[in-house]
Amino acid sequence: MGSTAGAFKNSAMVCAPLMARSVEQMVIDMHSAKAQGADVVEVRLDYIHDFQPGQDLETIIRNKPLPVIIVYRPKWEGGQYEGDEHKRLEALRLAHDLGADYIDFELKVASELIGELENKHRNGGKVIVSSYLNGATPSKEKLGDLVASMQATGADMIKVVSNADDITEMERIFYLLSHCEVPAVAYSVGERGLISQLLCPKFGGALVYGSMEGNSIPGLPTLDSLKEAYKVNCIDSDTKVFGLVSKPVSHSKGPLLHNPTLRHANFNGIYVPMFVDDLKKFFDVYASPDFAGYSVGFPYKEAVVQFCDEVHPLAKSIGAVNTIIRRPGDGKLIGYNTDCEGSITAIEDALRDQKYVNGRSLNSPLAGKQFVVVGAGGAGRAIAVGARSRGARLIVFDIDLERAKCLARAVSGEARHFESLEHFHPENGAILANATPIGMHPSTERIPAAEETLGNYQLVFDAVYTPRKTRLLKDAAAAGAITVSGVEMFLRQAIGQFNLFTGREGISSISPFYQYFRSSSKLVQCIENLIVCNNIVSVLSSMIEMTSVLSLSAYSSEGLHAEDCSSQILICCTI
Numbered sequence: 001m002g003s004t005a006g007a008f009k010n011s012a013m014v015c016a017p018l019m020a021r022s023v024e025q026m027v028i029d030m031h032s033a034k035a036q037g038a039d040v041v042e043v044r045l046d047y048i049h050d051f052q053p054g055q056d057l058e059t060i061i062r063n064k065p066l067p068v069i070i071v072y073r074p075k076w077e078g079g080q081y082e083g084d085e086h087k088r089l090e091a092l093r094l095a096h097d098l099g100a101d102y103i104d105f106e107l108k109v110a111s112e113l114i115g116e117l118e119n120k121h122r123n124g125g126k127v128i129v130s131s132y133l134n135g136a137t138p139s140k141e142k143l144g145d146l147v148a149s150m151q152a153t154g155a156d157m158i159k160v161v162s163n164a165d166d167i168t169e170m171e172r173i174f175y176l177l178s179h180c181e182v183p184a185v186a187y188s189v190g191e192r193g194l195i196s197q198l199l200c201p202k203f204g205g206a207l208v209y210g211s212m213e214g215n216s217i218p219g220l221p222t223l224d225s226l227k228e229a230y231k232v233n234c235i236d237s238d239t240k241v242f243g244l245v246s247k248p249v250s251h252s253k254g255p256l257l258h259n260p261t262l263r264h265a266n267f268n269g270i271y272v273p274m275f276v277d278d279l280k281k282f283f284d285v286y287a288s289p290d291f292a293g294y295s296v297g298f299p300y301k302e303a304v305v306q307f308c309d310e311v312h313p314l315a316k317s318i319g320a321v322n323t324i325i326r327r328p329g330d331g332k333l334i335g336y337n338t339d340c341e342g343s344i345t346a347i348e349d350a351l352r353d354q355k356y357v358n359g360r361s362l363n364s365p366l367a368g369k370q371f372v373v374v375g376a377g378g379a380g381r382a383i384a385v386g387a388r389s390r391g392a393r394l395i396v397f398d399i400d401l402e403r404a405k406c407l408a409r410a411v412s413g414e415a416r417h418f419e420s421l422e423h424f425h426p427e428n429g430a431i432l433a434n435a436t437p438i439g440m441h442p443s444t445e446r447i448p449a450a451e452e453t454l455g456n457y458q459l460v461f462d463a464v465y466t467p468r469k470t471r472l473l474k475d476a477a478a479a480g481a482i483t484v485s486g487v488e489m490f491l492r493q494a495i496g497q498f499n500l501f502t503g504r505e506g507i508s509s510i511s512p513f514y515q516y517f518r519s520s521s522k523l524v525q526c527i528e529n530l531i532v533c534n535n536i537v538s539v540l541s542s543m544i545e546m547t548s549v550l551s552l553s554a555y556s557s558e559g560l561h562a563e564d565c566s567s568q569i570l571i572c573c574t575i
């Protein structure tokens with residue numbers, strides 16, 4: 001795909017589709033949408049019960065606080081309206097006459113209706129010609145033909161909506177947006193299509209759709225996330241795209257963390273969730289310099305290694321990559337692993353904080369310890385290799401014994417079948433690390449190990465970070481173990497990714513800052529202040545040069561709290 005982006009740079013409007021059942025509620029929703037940051041609202045007449053065109057349209061148009069798009073979608077185009085077609089078209093004509101800013105005509109009826117409007121005089125209201133494709137996004141050629149026929153109707157704006165089967169279809173949508181001669185809206189619904197919404201301003205799209213708080217529409221980002229987290233109005237054709245390649249992907253807090261941080265660092269970039277089904281297809285299609293780097297999540301951390309042109313030695317020794325950068329000079333994909341340091345330093349610091357000093361080595365509190373890793377996938381490999389590098393003795397559990405054996409060989413450890421974990425009795429002072437998705441939303445009641453054995457561990461770490469306090473961590477804390485949340489690992493690996501994305505520093509640059517603040521009495525003071533006043537922004541701003549505090553406050557409203565503040569400070573200090 002070429003790196004050409006659209007000509008309507010930065011002109012996209014954020015649009016809230018409204019589907020209230022009554023006109024009164026529609027008016028209330030128009031005002032709420034404005035308060036939530038919408039630039040324009042799309043009023044779906046087909047959702048209004050007992051719709052009376054004459055009076056209801058007047059009420060809507062007289063009370064509109066924002067430009068309004070009037071849509072009266074029939075069943076035959078995926079809408080709710082089943083009545084007489086003549087009456088439907090009459091209502092649309094009336095909306096135009098009453099001064100609606102935009103009227104949406106389906107392609108099938110557009111030529112005739114636009115012709116009529118041309119014959120009367122047009123009153124300034126614009127016409128959007130829309131086409132809802134039943135199924136996947138067609139080829140570029142077919143889309144091109146469709147767009148040509150839509151433009152030929154005399155549309156002021158065109159709108160194409162598809163149902164994506166695969167994220168790679170979005171490349172055709174971006175091509176459409178950047179090559180259309182009139183303002184265009186094009187997107188796919190659903191998780192696989194989300195990037196068509198988020199990246200549409202980069203490619204010249206005219207509208208980005210967002211749902212209102214409490215009125216979420218499946219597959220649409222919220223107005224708030226568009227305005228606050230993604231700041232879609234700041235995107236232009238030069239914006240570099242970073243994405244989380246994963247499946248599932250919607251649980252990730254990465255966008256909430258990386259987007260404000262990129263902005264704070266004045267880096268023209270956006271970080272988006274990418275629901276990927278087929279890695280090869282994905283990397284083949286998104287090969288332009290616009291797509292500058294990726295986080296790699298479950299289940300692809302190992303599989304993605306083969307798609308990297310070069311792999312950093314640490315990632316190679318782990319056999320898993322969680323960060324990919326497209327090297328600016330030659331476009332090659334370079335793979336890294338920031339999970340390893342992220343998880344191991346989180347565990348080490350928790351042990352040090354508990355004033356545990358290992359008898360045999362002062363270098364790492366993990367030296368000589370029995371270290372139980374559950375899950376031999378990408379995250380498990382990073383944790384196991386990291387623990388081994390600190391001198392721990394590994395036992396690897398997995399439902400696939402061969403996979404466990406393979407990792408055990410790499411770290412000179414033992415392999416066991418997952419089922420035997422229930423009866424496993426660890427040594428005194430052992431560490432347990434869960435590197436499986438067990439306990440992650442939505443199956444939050446599950447734990448990977450038997451509850452009765454948790455008290456035998458000195459420390460229990462969970463790589464799952466949604467929810468922040470997993471059931472495993474709660475049970476382990478109740479049993480007296482030190483617990484380390486996946487949030488710690490998440491934040492630390494994200495710092496490494498951020499440095500790589502922005503080309504600032506290498507992954508190893510995390511520790512000097514952290515070392516400084518960890519040993520500093522200021523940190524203790526700061527933690528106490530944070531816990532007392534719980535105001536991260538004010539405490540940190542008085543203490544260190546302000547950095548990405550914005551991202552932290554955004555994140556804290558999503559479930560990050562003062563208790564996680566060692567990493568919050570870490571993040572602030574490294575950016």
Ligand SMILES: O=C1C[C@@](O)(C(=O)O)C[C@@H](O)[C@@H]1O
Nearest residue numbers: 252254295296297298322339
């Ligand atoms: O483990 C994680 C977390 C992550 O998957 C996420 O949920 O954002 C992103 C990965 O790159 C990282 O290694």
